[in-house]
Amino acid sequence: MSLRIALLGMLASRGPSSGYELAKRFEASINHIWQAKHSQIYPELAKMAQSGAVTVEDAGGGRGRKVYTVTEAGRDEIVQWVTGEDPYRSARNETALRGFLVPLLPPDQAAAVMRDEAERHAEKLAKLEQIKAEVDARTGPDDPVFGAYALDLGIRTTIVLQQWANDTADDLERRGRS
Amino acid sequence: MSLRIALLGMLASRGPSSGYELAKRFEASINHIWQAKHSQIYPELAKMAQSGAVTVEDAGGGRGRKVYTVTEAGRDEIVQWVTGEDPYRSARNETALRGFLVPLLPPDQAAAVMRDEAERHAEKLAKLEQIKAEVDARTGPDDPVFGAYALDLGIRTTIVLQQWANDTADDLERRGRS
DNA sequence: GGTTGACGTGTAAGGATTTACATGTAGTTT
DNA sequence: AAACTACATGTAAATCCTTACACGTCAACC
Structure with missing residues (x-):
C-alpha cells in the first residue's frame, strides 16, 4: 500500500504529473526513503485511476503522455494512512x-x-x-x-x-x- | 538475497539456531534493519541447506526442532556480500x-x-x-x-x-x- | 540523413514478502 | 481437567518489487 500512498503524496504535493515524471521524482526526491521503478508505477497509476483515487488525462503531443491528478478521495486516502495507527513500521536498509x-x-x-x-x-x-x-x-x-x-x-x-x-x-x- | 545473508549472519554470529529462534531474533535484534516472518525464513533455510550454505540437524525432544549451522561456504557467502561493492542500496522506511x-x-x-x-x-x-x-x-x-x-x-x-x-x-x- | 539520448508507456517473468491457513507439543495457570 | 501461552514447523495465495523485454516519439547533434 505504501507505494500507492507515496504516489498520491507526490501528486498532492507537486501537482499533476505523468508516470514518467513520478518515476524521475522517486529517483531524485525520496530515493533514501522509498524506491520504485516505472514498471511498478505505471500499473499502480492505472489501478488508482480505476479506483478513483486519481484522474487521468491524455496530454502531450504525439508521445502518448498521460497526466494524473489526485482526487479528493485520493487525498482522503493519504490522510487515512498517515493518521492511521498501524503499529507496524516496515524498514529495510x-x-x-x-x-x-x-x-x-x-x-x-x-x-x-x-x-x-x-x-x-x-x-x-x-x-x-x-x-x-x-x-x-x-x-x-x-x-x-x-x-x-x-x-x-x-x-x-x-x-x-x-x-x-x-x-x-x-x-x-x-x-x-x- | 539480503534475507539469505542476514540469516547466515545470524547463524555465524550467534551459533546454530532453529528457524523459530531466528525468527524471534529478527524481531528482537535487527527489526529496525530488516524484517522477516517465519513463513519466509523456513523456506529460505531449506534452500540454504540444499545449496550447502548451512547444515541441518534434527534436535529437541518431541517438538520437531531443527538446528541449522552455517558452513564454511556459507561464511564465504557473507564475506562476498559484505565486501562486494554492490552500488545498489535498497532502503524502505x-x-x-x-x-x-x-x-x-x-x-x-x-x-x-x-x-x-x-x-x-x-x-x-x-x-x-x-x-x-x-x-x-x-x-x-x-x-x-x-x-x-x-x-x-x-x-x-x-x-x-x-x-x-x-x-x-x-x-x-x-x-x-x- | 543517421545516430544518439531523453521522453514516454507498457507487459512478462521471476523472486521477495505478507497474510492466512494448518498442525502439533510442552509447560503453566485456573 | 481445561484453557492458555510459548514452542515449533510448514504451505498456499496474494501482493509487492525487480529485471528484462518491447514499442514508439521528439529534439539535437554530426
Whole structure:
C-alpha cells in the first residue's frame, strides 16, 4: 500500500504529473526513503485511476503522455494512512545490514569496510546537504516546503550512520590490536 | 538475497539456531534493519541447506526442532556480500514516508501524528536500552560482542528518529500558530 | 540523413514478502 | 481437567518489487 500512498503524496504535493515524471521524482526526491521503478508505477497509476483515487488525462503531443491528478478521495486516502495507527513500521536498509555483518570479517578487513562505508555516507550526506541548500535558496524560511522534513530525516540518519561506521571501525581496530 | 545473508549472519554470529529462534531474533535484534516472518525464513533455510550454505540437524525432544549451522561456504557467502561493492542500496522506511506526507495534513493534526511517532520511538528506545543493559551486565568490556554493534546502531537511529519526530512536531506547531 | 539520448508507456517473468491457513507439543495457570 | 501461552514447523495465495523485454516519439547533434 505504501507505494500507492507515496504516489498520491507526490501528486498532492507537486501537482499533476505523468508516470514518467513520478518515476524521475522517486529517483531524485525520496530515493533514501522509498524506491520504485516505472514498471511498478505505471500499473499502480492505472489501478488508482480505476479506483478513483486519481484522474487521468491524455496530454502531450504525439508521445502518448498521460497526466494524473489526485482526487479528493485520493487525498482522503493519504490522510487515512498517515493518521492511521498501524503499529507496524516496515524498514529495510541494506547499508545497515552490511554494517551489521561486518564484524564477521577479520578485524582489519572489517575496519576497512566500515571506513569505506563511512565514506559512502559522507558522500551521500554531501549530496543531501547540497539538495537542502538548493531548496533553501529558492524558498523563504516560512514557506511550507514539502519534503523538507523527510530530507531533514535523511540527513540526520546519514550522519548517524557515518558516525556509527567510524566508531565501529575504531572499535574493531582497537580490538584488532589487542 | 539480503534475507539469505542476514540469516547466515545470524547463524555465524550467534551459533546454530532453529528457524523459530531466528525468527524471534529478527524481531528482537535487527527489526529496525530488516524484517522477516517465519513463513519466509523456513523456506529460505531449506534452500540454504540444499545449496550447502548451512547444515541441518534434527534436535529437541518431541517438538520437531531443527538446528541449522552455517558452513564454511556459507561464511564465504557473507564475506562476498559484505565486501562486494554492490552500488545498489535498497532502503524502505515507512516512518520517513509518513514524515514526507505529514505536511499534507492540517498543522495541528500533523503535529499530533509526529508526537505519537516520537512516543513510539521513545518506547522502542527504552526497550533497546534495557537489552543493552542486560547484555552489558553479563559480558566483560573486552568480550567480542557481535550484537553490540547492531544494538548500538539501533539505539542511535531510534534516538534520531525520536528527536526528529519531536522537532518536526515543534515546527508544525510553530507554523500552525502563524 | 543517421545516430544518439531523453521522453514516454507498457507487459512478462521471476523472486521477495505478507497474510492466512494448518498442525502439533510442552509447560503453566485456573 | 481445561484453557492458555510459548514452542515449533510448514504451505498456499496474494501482493509487492525487480529485471528484462518491447514499442514508439521528439529534439539535437554530426
